[in-house]
Amino acid sequence: MSRNHVATSAARMAGTPEDYARFGIEEQAIKPWEDGLRTDGSTGTYEWWYFDAHLDDGAKLVVVFLTKEFSNIDRPLTPAIRINLTLPDGTQEDRLVDFTPDTFTASAEGCDVRIGENVFAGDLHIYTIRGNVEGVSFDITLTGQVPAWRPQTGHFVFGEQGEEYFAWLPSVPQGHVEATYGVNGRTSTTTGVGYHDHNWGNAPMLKLMHHWYWARGAAGPYSVIASHITAERAYGDAELPIFMLARDGKLVADDSSKITFEELGRYTDSVTGKPVGNVTRYTYTDGDERYIVTWTRHTDIAATRMADEIKGPKKVAAKLAGFDGAYLRFTGEMRIERYQGEKRVEDYTDEALWELMYFGKART
Structure with missing residues (x-):
């Protein structure tokens, strides 16, 4: 990689006292509202709540609730759900489905995100993730084993004034999972190890x-x-x-x-x-x-x-x-x-x- 160019601006992890004040958060004190809605879904913003798990029966499951696909943030609120399910036999079931804006609600006080009948909700310790998207169903309880954590403010800032940012909160760095998942009505119930984080920003990634x-x-x-x-x-x-x-x-x-x-x-x-x-x-x-x-x-x-x-x-x-x-x-x-x-x-x-x-x- 060539590095003989001149950088026009900077990128850094925000961690100064001024940064904490700017984002209204406390050092080493994560509050439930930080996992709540942090953007308004408008053009130029994006946000998602992510979950993944290794399940004891050999399956792997990823569920993401999004205000919009982050590759196309110049549109208004366009809620979507992404699912990547790898069955124990290796069969892959992937879904990425857009929903209408009126199906989306989310609390700014804590994680309580609903897209139609699908739910992603929790309190930095116990989460319920439940839904059915084009024949792939999931009913998950995630219980934290490692406390919520973030690197400094959790905001990566870009530009000379740090006006653009990408933010990240690992709300459950590791947790115990109880899950029932299914494809076209055929379900399996198992346990496993899971993870949940929350991401948002105000500029195209x-x-x-x-x-x-x-x-x-x-x-x-x-x-x-x-x-x-x-x-x-x-x-x-x-x-x-x-x-x-x-x-x-x-x-x-x-x-x-x-x-x-x-x-x-x-x-x-x-x-x-x-x-x-x-x-x-x-x-x-x-x-x-x-x-x-x-x-x-x-x-x-x-x-x-x-x-x-x-x-x-x-x-x-x-x-x-x-x-x-x-x-x-x-x-x-x-x-x-x-x-x-x-x-x-x-x-x-x-x-x-x-x-x-x-x-x-x-x-x-």
């Missing part, structure tokens, strides 16, 4: 960010969330790492300045044409203590060109404009190692889920 990796997982006594965002060239290709590691439900590491990110074994995905790291690794160094968290890809469960999901005239316009965004989701192994000096004192592995969101064009 493809304008701000070139691509990001995002991952979560649990192994042994540890649970982890990690992300590495690369800003667009106009923001200096800034690299914005995020890392949260908890042990037995208690935070042990979350200082992003102590993170080193590596992307190894790169290949070009045949569907999207994007470069992908077969292995992604985050190393957290704190004095003599070091944590190394490595995700190794085994299976792709999604590889989508975003332009293919845009509907109507916008689809043609996006392709004519050269919009080349892509979304990839992987499963594989997560490994957590803890070192004291050069001695490895802990080593755990388990299955994990992660994604690559790629807004910009692939760079050499």
Whole structure:
């Protein structure tokens, strides 16, 4: 990647006292309203509430309630629900369905989002996620095992005055799941491990960010969330790492300045044409203590060109404009190692889920 250009403005994680005052939140004190409606759904804004789970019967489930698709935020409120269900036999059931604005309600006091008869509601600890979208049904209870967390204010700000932002709140970094899911009336009931976060912003993500990796997982006594965002060239290709590691439900590491990110074994995905790291690794160094968290890809469960999901005239316009965004989701192994000096004192592995969101064009 060439870096011999001059950055026109900055990108950073907002974490100064002035930032906390600007967004009206307290340091290390997350309130239920932060998981409530944070935008008005108008043109130029977007917002979504996300859930995913690894289920004990081998299924994997993703449910997202959106005020609109984030690849097309220049439209008014257009609520949608996205579902990615991987059945135990590997069969994939995907849905992305728009609803009319009058079907959408959401509270600003806490997470209580309703799109038609579909519900996503909770209080930073226990959540109900329930609905049926084009034959895929879900009835989920998520109970937090790790407290809600955010990196500083949770707002990434862009521009010389930080006027544009992307915000992120991991409301349930890890939780116990009780789920009944079904396809065309054939249901299964099981348990598992899940996650919920909340995202919103006031500027097109493809304008701000070139691509990001995002991952979560649990192994042994540890649970982890990690992300590495690369800003667009106009923001200096800034690299914005995020890392949260908890042990037995208690935070042990979350200082992003102590993170080193590596992307190894790169290949070009045949569907999207994007470069992908077969292995992604985050190393957290704190004095003599070091944590190394490595995700190794085994299976792709999604590889989508975003332009293919845009509907109507916008689809043609996006392709004519050269919009080349892509979304990839992987499963594989997560490994957590803890070192004291050069001695490895802990080593755990388990299955994990992660994604690559790629807004910009692939760079050499």
